[in-house]
Each structure stands twice: as structure tokens, then as C-alpha cells.
Amino acid sequence: MFSKMINFYGLFVVFTINLVFSQRTPTISHITQKPIKDIGGTAELTCSVLYAMEYPVLWLKIDRGKVTEPVVLSTGSTLIIKDSRFSLRQDIDSTSYTLQIKDIQETDAGFYRCQVVLGLNNKISAEVELEVRLPPIISDNSTRSLVVNEGQPVKLECYAGGFPSPRISWRRENNAILPTGGSIYRGNILKIPAITKEDRGTYYCVAENGVGRGARRNIAVEVEFAPVISVPKPRLGQALQYDMDLECHIEAYPPPAIVWLNNGITLSNNQHYRISHFATADEFTDTTIRVITIEKRQYGDYICKATNVLGTAESVVNLYETIIPVCPPACGQQSSHQKSSSIAATSVNLTILISAYLYYVHLNF
Structure with missing residues (x-):
């Protein structure tokens, strides 16, 4: 009789405990704090629940x-997603569900929801x-690149994605000084209030966040400006019948049209002049005019003129007469008249030498 009463009370206690637990509302007692992982790493997301043995527990990916x-990834102890990188582990004692993701990819980033389904429209969840x-x-x-006129305001913009958020800095080619001052500027936007031709060149936008080697973009900034002419030698002298080179150095962008003028007449290549242009870069051009076998009328001012869409510039080179030939370009050069005179002089000298020799022979015999 006593043993029957013990069994009865035991069953009553078990029934009461089950009744109490079955009446408790399921609760998510713990979920993993925000993990930060590298690509290729492994993450474990754990969700612990209480009083939910009779309810399905799901892991979902939220976009x-x-x-x-x-996307439903798992329900209870069953993994639904067919991806070998994902696995699920259930701990009965702690009533926890751990979702493991291996070889993490960029697309794995986002929110993961642990959800207990209590009814059709009744769910509890944590993310x-x-x-x-x-x-x-x-x-x-x-x-990417810019072409602007000199004097215009310029704004260079650089934005980058990544995690953590990248820091943006600006540099110039060869660490040249930036228009803002200094060799480095930090910020997404580099502003130049009024750009000059000295500001043209390559700018580097550098994005860094401590992951990998960072990223860099080269931004070519072209500044269009009117021609500027410099003359190495504004006055040059040369003797008659010799050649002389007159030079101008031109800085302009876009590249200019270049002409040489003398007495208001545009010169061209012929037996008297030879004109050459040498572009050392997009914005630098050297131009030379050779005055060939100078005649008296060719002395005077020569105008070097350069024109592009933004303006015109000109400079004067003066060619004057000298008695002694200037070398270069007259080194070893002789006019036909001078060559004839030299030959004649040589002939006279040879005649004198022969006569002297014959006189000497006559005296000795």
C-alpha cells in the first residue's frame, strides 16, 4: 500500500513539473554577439532557448x-541549406543550436535570425x-580624369567600400606638393579653388582600412592654358653667308599652332629657312628656325607665335650681323664665295713656293 502511494506521488510530481514547464513561454536566453571575421575564416553563431522543446527552432539569413x-538555413537539428560550408550542432543539455560557417565569403555578411515558431502568427526571434x-x-x-581650364575651381572625389570603412587620402605623383599644401590630404573630396597649370599631373586616391594592401586610383588632371613662350637667346649674331638657329620654348595645352614671321610675312621651309618643331611632352614644344646662308636682308626681328583655343603668345628673336662667324652652327661652314677665295689664296701661295724653290735651285747650280 505504501509503495503504491510512493509511485502515485512520483507520477504526480513528474506530471506537475511537465505541466509547469509546458505552460512556460519559450524564451531565447542567449545569442552570439556581433562577430567580425576575415574572408576565408570560420564563424559560429549560437542561439540558446528555454522551454521550447516542443517548438521548432529555425536559423534564417536576412537580407x-x-x-x-x-532564407531558412535550418530547423531544429536539421540543416536545410545544401552548402558544405554550413553545418549545425545541437546541444541537448543547454538547448542551444550552433550554426557554423566555414570559408567565409563576402556574401555571408549580414543578419542571421534565430526564431522559435509558436504558432502561425506567433514567433519569437533574436538576430x-x-x-x-x-x-x-x-x-x-x-x-577618373579631368580636363579643365586654368583658373577654374576643381573638385576631385574618391569613395570606397569595404569593412571597416576605408580612410581616404590624396597624393601627387613623386610626392609633389598638393594645391592644398603638404604632400598628403585626407578626406573624400580634394578641392582646388582655382587650378593653375602647375597643378596639372597625376593625383592618387588611396583607400586603406587595414585589410589587405589597400586600393589606389590614378586620376589624370589636364589643365588647358594659353601659350607661354620663353626665348633662351633673344639676340643672336652671325656673319654674312653663314647659318644661324633661332629658338623658342613654348608651354601650352592643347598643343598650339606655331608660326615664325619676319617683317610681317609668315615663313615656311625653303632654300632660305628650315623650321622644326619638337614636342617633348603634351604641353611642351621647342621650335627652331634656321636662317640658311644669311643675306643682308635677312637680319632683323623674327617673331615666334603660338596659338591655341585659349589664346595667343609671341616673342621676338633679333638676328644681327657680326664680322666673325659664330660657332655653332657655323663650325667648319664656309660660303661658296669664301671657298673660292680660299682656293685662290691657296693657289697663289703654292705659286710663290714653287717660284722660290726654282730660284734656290738656280743659285746652287
Whole structure:
């Protein structure tokens, strides 16, 4: 009789305990705090629940900002997604469900939801965000190249994605000084209030966040400006019947049209003049005019003139007469008249030498 009463009370206690637990509302007692992982790493997301033995527990992937439905990854102890990188582990004692993701990819970043389904319209859930470190990638809406007129305001923009958020800095080629001063400027936007031709060149946008080697974009800035002419030797002398080279150095962009003038007449290549242009870079041109076998009428001022869409510039080179030939370009050069005179002089000298020799022979015999 006593043993029967013990069995009865034992069953009553078990029944009461089950009744109490079955009446408790399921609760998510723990979920992993926000993990930050590198690409290729492994993440474990753990969700612990209480009083939910009779209810399905799900892991879902949430794409916030998108209209797509959440992707169900697992239910209870069963993994639904067919991806070898994912696995599920259930701990009966702690009633926890651990979702493991190996070889993490960029697309794995986002929100993961642990959800207990109590009914058709009755669910409890908790979320954890998985963040994946990503090297910087410079965005397409960043400046690629610019062509501007001198004096215009300029704005160079650079934006980059990645995690953590990249820091942006600006540099110039060969660490030249930036228009803002200094060799480095930090910020997404580099502003130049009024650009000059000295500001043209290559600018580097550098994005860094401590992941990988960072990213860099080269931005070519072309500045269009009116021609500027410099003359190495504004006055040059040369003797008659010799050649002389007159030079101008021109800086302009776009490249200019170049002409040489004398007494208001545009000169061209002929038996009296030879004109040459040498472009050392897009904006630098050296031009030379050779005055061939100078005649008296060719002395005077020669105008070097350069013109592009932004303006015109000109400089004067004066050619004057000298008695002694200037070398170069007259080194070893003789006119035909001088060559004839030299030959005649040589003939006379030879005649004198022969006569002297014959006289000497006559005296000795």
C-alpha cells in the first residue's frame, strides 16, 4: 500500500513539473554577439532557448534592404541549406543550436535570425549580424580624369567600400606638393579653388582600412592654358653667308599652332629657312628656325607665335650681323664665295713656293 502511494506521488510530481514547464513561454536566453571575421575564416553563431522543446527552432539569413524573403538555413537539428560550408550542432543539455560557417565569403555578411515558431502568427526571434572584413574597393562614382581650364575651381572625389570603412587620402605623383599644401590630404573630396597649370599631373586616391594592401586610383588632371613662350637667346649674331638657329620654348595645352614671321610675312621651309618643331611632352614644344646662308636682308626681328583655343603668345628673336662667324652652327661652314677665295689664296701661295724653290735651285747650280 505504501509503495503504491510512493509511485502515485512520483507520477504526480513528474506530471506537475511537465505541466509547469509546458505552460512556460519559450524564451531565447542567449545569442552570439556581433562577430567580425576575415574572408576565408570560420564563424559560429549560437542561439540558446528555454522551454521550447516542443517548438521548432529555425536559423534564417536576412537580407535587409532587399525585397527577397529570408532564407531558412535550418530547423531544429536539421540543416536545410545544401552548402558544405554550413553545418549545425545541437546541444541537448543547454538547448542551444550552433550554426557554423566555414570559408567565409563576402556574401555571408549580414543578419542571421534565430526564431522559435509558436504558432502561425506567433514567433519569437533574436538576430545577430555577421560582419566580414573586406579590403577597400574604390567606387565607380569616384573621379577618373579631368580636363579643365586654368583658373577654374576643381573638385576631385574618391569613395570606397569595404569593412571597416576605408580612410581616404590624396597624393601627387613623386610626392609633389598638393594645391592644398603638404604632400598628403585626407578626406573624400580634394578641392582646388582655382587650378593653375602647375597643378596639372597625376593625383592618387588611396583607400586603406587595414585589410589587405589597400586600393589606389590614378586620376589624370589636364589643365588647358594659353601659350607661354620663353626665348633662351633673344639676340643672336652671325656673319654674312653663314647659318644661324633661332629658338623658342613654348608651354601650352592643347598643343598650339606655331608660326615664325619676319617683317610681317609668315615663313615656311625653303632654300632660305628650315623650321622644326619638337614636342617633348603634351604641353611642351621647342621650335627652331634656321636662317640658311644669311643675306643682308635677312637680319632683323623674327617673331615666334603660338596659338591655341585659349589664346595667343609671341616673342621676338633679333638676328644681327657680326664680322666673325659664330660657332655653332657655323663650325667648319664656309660660303661658296669664301671657298673660292680660299682656293685662290691657296693657289697663289703654292705659286710663290714653287717660284722660290726654282730660284734656290738656280743659285746652287
